[in-house]
Amino acid sequence: MWYGLLDTQRRLANAFADNALNVCGWAGPAWVPSLPHAARDWLSRSTCAFATAPPFAIAAVQCNGRRIPVEEDVVDETPVGTLRRFTRASARRAKAHSAPVLLCAPLAGHHAVMLRETVETLLETRPAVYITDWADARDVPLGAGPLAFADYVNAVERFILQVAAAGMPAHVMAVCQGCIPALAAASLLAASNGGCLASITLLGGPIDTRRHATSMDRFAHSHTLRWFSDTTVDKVPPPYRGVGRRVYPGYLQQAALLAAHPSRQLELEARYWSNWLAGDSCGAQAALRSLNEYAAVLDMSECYFLDMLRVVFKHHLLARGVWSIGGRHVDTTALKHVPLCTIEGDRDHITGAGQTHCAHVLCHAADAPQQRQVTVNQCDHYDLFTGPRWRSAVCPLLCEFWDSVEDASAMRSERDAALDVVHRNEV
Numbered sequence: 001m002w003y004g005l006l007d008t009q010r011r012l013a014n015a016f017a018d019n020a021l022n023v024c025g026w027a028g029p030a031w032v033p034s035l036p037h038a039a040r041d042w043l044s045r046s047t048c049a050f051a052t053a054p055p056f057a058i059a060a061v062q063c064n065g066r067r068i069p070v071e072e073d074v075v076d077e078t079p080v081g082t083l084r085r086f087t088r089a090s091a092r093r094a095k096a097h098s099a100p101v102l103l104c105a106p107l108a109g110h111h112a113v114m115l116r117e118t119v120e121t122l123l124e125t126r127p128a129v130y131i132t133d134w135a136d137a138r139d140v141p142l143g144a145g146p147l148a149f150a151d152y153v154n155a156v157e158r159f160i161l162q163v164a165a166a167g168m169p170a171h172v173m174a175v176c177q178g179c180i181p182a183l184a185a186a187s188l189l190a191a192s193n194g195g196c197l198a199s200i201t202l203l204g205g206p207i208d209t210r211r212h213a214t215s216m217d218r219f220a221h222s223h224t225l226r227w228f229s230d231t232t233v234d235k236v237p238p239p240y241r242g243v244g245r246r247v248y249p250g251y252l253q254q255a256a257l258l259a260a261h262p263s264r265q266l267e268l269e270a271r272y273w274s275n276w277l278a279g280d281s282c283g284a285q286a287a288l289r290s291l292n293e294y295a296a297v298l299d300m301s302e303c304y305f306l307d308m309l310r311v312v313f314k315h316h317l318l319a320r321g322v323w324s325i326g327g328r329h330v331d332t333t334a335l336k337h338v339p340l341c342t343i344e345g346d347r348d349h350i351t352g353a354g355q356t357h358c359a360h361v362l363c364h365a366a367d368a369p370q371q372r373q374v375t376v377n378q379c380d381h382y383d384l385f386t387g388p389r390w391r392s393a394v395c396p397l398l399c400e401f402w403d404s405v406e407d408a409s410a411m412r413s414e415r416d417a418a419l420d421v422v423h424r425n426e427v
Helices: 003-024 035-046 112-123 149-164 176-196 215-222 225-232 250-260 262-277 281-295 302-314 388-426
Strands: 060-063 066-078 081-088 101-104 128-134 170-175 197-203 246-248 340-345 371-376
Touching (some): 101 149, 101 176, 112 388, 128 149, 149 176, 170 388, 176 197, 197 388, 215 302, 250 262, 262 281
Parallel strands (some): 101 128, 170 197, 197 340
Antiparallel strands (some): 060 066, 066 081, 081 128
């Protein structure tokens, strides 16, 4: 359809902007040396013209008033994505039973770097944070397979095992649509290897979109899969490695989000330009980073996109307990003994009220040793993982939940060890 034409236009716009900067230079006031670059960045954001996603680039975090260096490395790679690890230099001095966090990013049109602030904040209290960095489908060759929804569930399952292989069970944390593959993968693992899960935390995830359906839920449910395939799917053009792959393009997702929820984009733009015009270079740089992360969109394979619509928004397979992956039944009740925390925002316009909290019923979490069900006041969807509400309300709640889980686990281990000593002495 339009992918090839729009991609050509983006490349021409970038080339024109680069040439204009080189030829014309900048003769404006010294206090605004970056005006041309600001305009060029705006053009790239508006046309989805970033060649690659911005890097996480978390060099250090503030911890107890000290600046602690952070190391980033790649732990595992699959065709659908990469498992990245961020480790504090002081990780060796963390408490002995402090478990790592695996953050399952949503595959909903944005690169995982949109959760950069989430990772950075978690590192202030957690020694190690892993994140699923999903691949842009336009860069995955056709030979890698169709990239179906099941492939992503299998990848999350594999990543959880990779994190737990270091010797400690993982706190699995998922955001938005990432809650679906995370909960499915955790259920499959709990049925066979429950020891690799320390806890599960779900933030603003559409587990059951039949509950308080939002406008997005109703739109997805009211259109057929054929309509989505015919109207929103296009082929990746050259020179990308995924040439010929049918995808739901990132530029469509950006347009859809801007049309449905313009306030987020306007808020980020206003924050950037107001800081820039006020001469606050640090504030402008932070706002620009958030803008670029939000504008870093990716393509989703047609197979994944239609699977996601079918499983989540049309047939509600996970919520109804009738989902199978590769012949394995996704039985959420296998998680009944795993600590579960669900968090919703009272102003969430993307995930309806109760859509995430329903996981407690699905998992029979009343039997779990610890469980939390929290609705955060004055909190919209994005506040659940970024911004002041994330830092002041959501993140402290998560850390307190994880600490309580780890303390209870340590007490059980000490009790079991003491009972074992008593038993040996009696023998």
